[in-house]
Amino acid sequence: MKAAFLSIGDEIVGGLTVDTNSGFIAGELRAVGVDPICGFTVRDEEDDIIRALEQALREADLVVTTGGLGPTADDLTTACVARHAGQTLVLDEPSLAFMIERFRQRGMEMPPNNRKQALFPASATVIPNPNGTAPGFICPVEVDGRTRHVACFPGVPRETRHMVMASLVPWVAARQPDTRFLSRTFSTVGLAESKLDELLAGAISPDEARVAFRASFPKMYVRLTVQGAPGEDLEARMDELEARVHARLGAAVYAVGDEGMEETLGRMLRERGLTLAVAESCTGGLIGDRLTNVPGSSEYFLLGVAAYSNGAKMGVLGVSEQTLAAHGAVSTQTAEEMAAGARRAGGADVGLSTTGIAGPGGGTADKPVGTVCIGLAWEGGTWSRRFDLGSRGREWIKATTAQMALDSVRRWLLGEL
DSSP states (O other): OEEEEEEEOHHHHTTSSOOOHHHHHHHHHHTTTOEEEEEEEEOSOHHHHHHHHHHHHHHOSEEEEESOOSSSTTOOHHHHHHHHHTOOEEEOHHHHHHHHHHHHHTTOOOOGGGGGGGEEETTOEEEOOTTSSOOEEEEEEEETTEEEEEEEEOSOHHHHHHHIIIIIHHHHHHTOTTOEEEEEEEEEOSOOHHHHHHHHTTTSOTTTOEEEEEEETTEEEEEEEEEEOTTOOHHHHHHHHHHHHHHHHGGGEEEESSOOHHHHHHHHHHHHTOOEEEEESTTTTHHHHHHHTSTTGGGTEEEEEEOOSHHHHHHTTOOOHHHHHHHOSSSHHHHHHHHHHHHHHHTOSEEEEEEEOOSSSOOOSSSOTTEEEEEEEETTEEEEEEEEOOSSOHHHHHHHHHHHHHHHHHHHHTTOO
16 A cells, blocks of 8 residues: 655644644554555645545555644545545434533533534545544545545644544554564663664664654654564564664663553663652753653652752752852763752652853853763762763753663663663
């Protein structure tokens, strides 16, 4: 099966929003034997959408659209698909009832224009959207005597990703009954895509599995997909391949599956019965935010302090004035004292700290923008390291530092530091 992707929206064409949906969907469909062949991006204009649909359906068996399923006048996707398929729009009562109830639970009355979102081409299969008011659908379209399909999803990534995994991927897999597919994802840290490719070169041959890489900053994924006939033990084949991945990548693989570093670290702390306190300067609370995004993190995360000024570092964390005077706020010595102060203040087993220069100003010849220091403290010991990340933008430096800091705790728990 060949697939084309159609991203719809003035904001995408105008560069105000980046399309992340198409890449995600393509990766999920590859895992069930679909070959992504082309993509289109068009404005919220009926003629533009129709032209793109026509071209995409000439090229592909399946066209996946994102965007244009909202309640406003410029949301045209459903109407365009129905027009191209030569079908009328019909009301789906369950979808309408779900939307009305969703608004009721929020203490609101549903605006009349939301009713539009419950209209679908007559032969379409509706895809529920538990996270929003815009259901999706899959509609058959006849092209030169052959049935092809258009699958339509909202533009909100969080909504679309759930719908794709719950509905589209199983739908595609069911249409290929003679072939089974199995995929496994490895979440990695500290290695660029090119380095991952280099390390895995020769470990897995193309006839054994498809190897794909996907970046979702600050995470990097390796994905293996194997295929075989019904009844074949794909799990055993995948287990053997997984062993090769671990042998080549080592501790750079922090989780099997699509998992955030904060989830992995939280599980490790819980399993060991250990607690963590964090002192952040350059990351400004980002680490604490990530840790507390994990349900149950109160079991192991005791304290988070954003100590931005030198006064806060001294008054709250107990960093000595002499250390700051001799080495500066951005130094391994200060990072260690910050980590020790956080551990002490929180009564935690482990203290973690970050301090650095996120830019764009503040750098010097000795400590340019992108200089960051990470510190750890535990009973009987401390560890710290300076990293030179380069001037790659404030948000990038903060996000990268947070990822490295969490990974430092993980590697300490593994006995690597």
